[in-house]
Structures are given as structure tokens and as C-alpha cells.
Amino acid sequence: MTHAVSRLRAERLARSLKPFVARGSRAPRCERCRVIPSHCLCDWRPQVAARSAMCLVMHDVESLKPSNTGWLIADVIAETTAFVWQRTEVDPALPALLSDPQWQPYLVFPGEFVVPERVVSRVATESGRRPLFILLDATWSEARKMFRKSPYLEHLPVLSLQPEQLSRYTLRRSKRDDHFCTAEVAALCLELAGDVEASAALDAYLDVFTEHYLAAKFQRVIDTDDEPHRRLKTFMPA
Structure with a gap:
């Protein structure tokens, strides 16, 4: 089963002149979850419903990085x-969506x-319109550039x-503690x-992904009965 990020990755690979190799690793990876097969995450994908939607605007190579967590969002x-x-x-489908x-x-x-006039701190739920969250998926320096140079987002x-x-994310760290993956x-x-169940499922899925990714990197055996896995099991299909 494919989703928006996996399709974007396939399109990006098709345009590449040479294979993309993740930094520090040449090990084969599962095409579905991007973790090496011995630590595959595919059986741990949660299933939850959400009223909200996500729109990922991704920097050029983000979809190719095994540590990218936008993929997890599209999974959930x-x-x-x-x-x-x-x-x-600009892909015409993006302003059409907005x-x-x-x-x-x-x-x-x-x-x-x-500017303060644009800033909000809460999500309106009384209008009847469903929330669509636009996330700039990039490093912090790249995201700032994307924010400044995307006029179709200025309104x-x-x-x-x-x-x-x-932040609890340990695969790639920002220099600022208030920046999150x-x-x-x-x-x-x-x-x-108000999508509390989806929020909790994605949070648990991120923890399990991080555990599988790091266990693969350091050749550790995965404990599927630890706290993150037990938490994620509550969102798994019966």
C-alpha cells in the first residue's frame, strides 16, 4: 500500500542521476518502512481515524532519508x-488544495x-471546516528559507x-531544544x-520507529514487549 510520501519518494528516485545512499549506511532497507529487514516496522503500523488532514511540503531530498518522519505521518x-x-x-495541486x-x-x-497578526495558538473547531496542517518538512535552516520564499503560503x-x-526524537537533532521532528x-x-487518538497513535508510532531504527543501527535485539510497543499495540488492527 502506497501513500503520498512513498509516491513522492518514487518520483524523486526516478529523477535521480545516481542512487541515494543514506549517510553512514549501505545496508539494504525494507522498501515499505525504510528500516533494515531484520528490524522491519511494517507489522507495527497503527490504524486510527482523524478529522484533520496533513500537507507536507518537503525539501528536495527529505523523502529519500530513512530517518524522515513525514513518512510516519502518512502511515497514520x-x-x-x-x-x-x-x-x-509550484505544483498546481498545492494552491488548489489550500x-x-x-x-x-x-x-x-x-x-x-x-508578524503577530498572522499568528494563532488554537485550532478553530466551530466553523465546520476541517483542519489542514501545512508542515515544512526540512532541516531548520531549509524550513526558514522555504517559509520566506513561498508566496502562496503568505495568506x-x-x-x-x-x-x-x-523533543524526544533522537535520530536527527536540531541545535535548538524547542524544535521538533x-x-x-x-x-x-x-x-x-481534538484528534486525540490519532495524536497518541502517531506519538507511539514515532517512539517504536525510533527504537527499531536505532536498534538496527547498533545491532540490538528489539524488545517488542517494552513500553513503546505495548502503547502502540492499543492502536493496532485486531
Whole structure:
């Protein structure tokens, strides 16, 4: 079963002039979950419903990185779209999605970089329109550039998250403790929108993905009865 990020990855690979090799590893990986086969994550994909939708605007090679967590969002949230960011060209489907009246789009970005008039801290639920969260999936420096150079996003309200907890994601770290991986941001957005079960499922899925990824990297045996796996099991299909 494919989803928006896996299709984006396939399109990006088709355009590549040479194979993409993840830093520090040449081991074969499962095409479905991007973890080496001995630590495959495919049997741990949760199934939950959500009213919210996600739109990932991804920097050029993000879909190719095994550690990318936008893939996890698309695994969990059925209505996830994904687009490659380009400074000079825009996929016409992206502005069409943003103008669809069924959605209330929110561009998720730190409020300190935005004029105060655009910043919101809550998700409106009374309008009848469903939340659509636009996430810039990139490194922090890349995301700032994408934010500045995407005029089709300039009219959108900016949802500024102020979570109290520090990031738990350990595969790729920002230099700032208040920056989160893309899946963490998505889980926080889902919680704000009232999609509490989907938020918890994505949060648990991220923890299990991280455990499988690091266990594969350091050649550790996975304990499928540990706390993250037990938590994720509550969102697995019967």
C-alpha cells in the first residue's frame, strides 16, 4: 500500500542521476518502512481515524532519508498529501488544495518569525471546516528559507506551537531544544484539533520507529514487549 510520501519518494528516485545512499549506511532497507529487514516496522503500523488532514511540503531530498518522519505521518493519517518544495515552481495541486473550502489551512511555524497578526495558538473547531496542517518538512535552516520564499503560503494563518515538553526524537537533532521532528509537530497539531487518538497513535508510532531504527543501527535485539510497543499495540488492527 502506497501513500503520498512513498509516491513522492518514487518520483524523486526516478529523477535521480545516481542512487541515494543514506549517510553512514549501505545496508539494504525494507522498501515499505525504510528500516533494515531484520528490524522491519511494517507489522507495527497503527490504524486510527482523524478529522484533520496533513500537507507536507518537503525539501528536495527529505523523502529519500530513512530517518524522515513525514513518512510516519502518512502511515497514520489517511488524508496526507505531500509536495516537493521548489522556489521557482509550484505544483498546481498545492494552491488548489489550500483554497478548497472544506479545509481550514494552518501553516505550522514558530510565531517569533511571523508578524503577530498572522499568528494563532488554537485550532478553530466551530466553523465546520476541517483542519489542514501545512508542515515544512526540512532541516531548520531549509524550513526558514522555504517559509520566506513561498508566496502562496503568505495568506495563511500561522499556528505557533508552544509545547512544554522537549523533543524526544533522537535520530536527527536540531541545535535548538524547542524544535521538533515533523512527526512530533503533527502529533501536537492533532491534539490541538481534538484528534486525540490519532495524536497518541502517531506519538507511539514515532517512539517504536525510533527504537527499531536505532536498534538496527547498533545491532540490538528489539524488545517488542517494552513500553513503546505495548502503547502502540492499543492502536493496532485486531
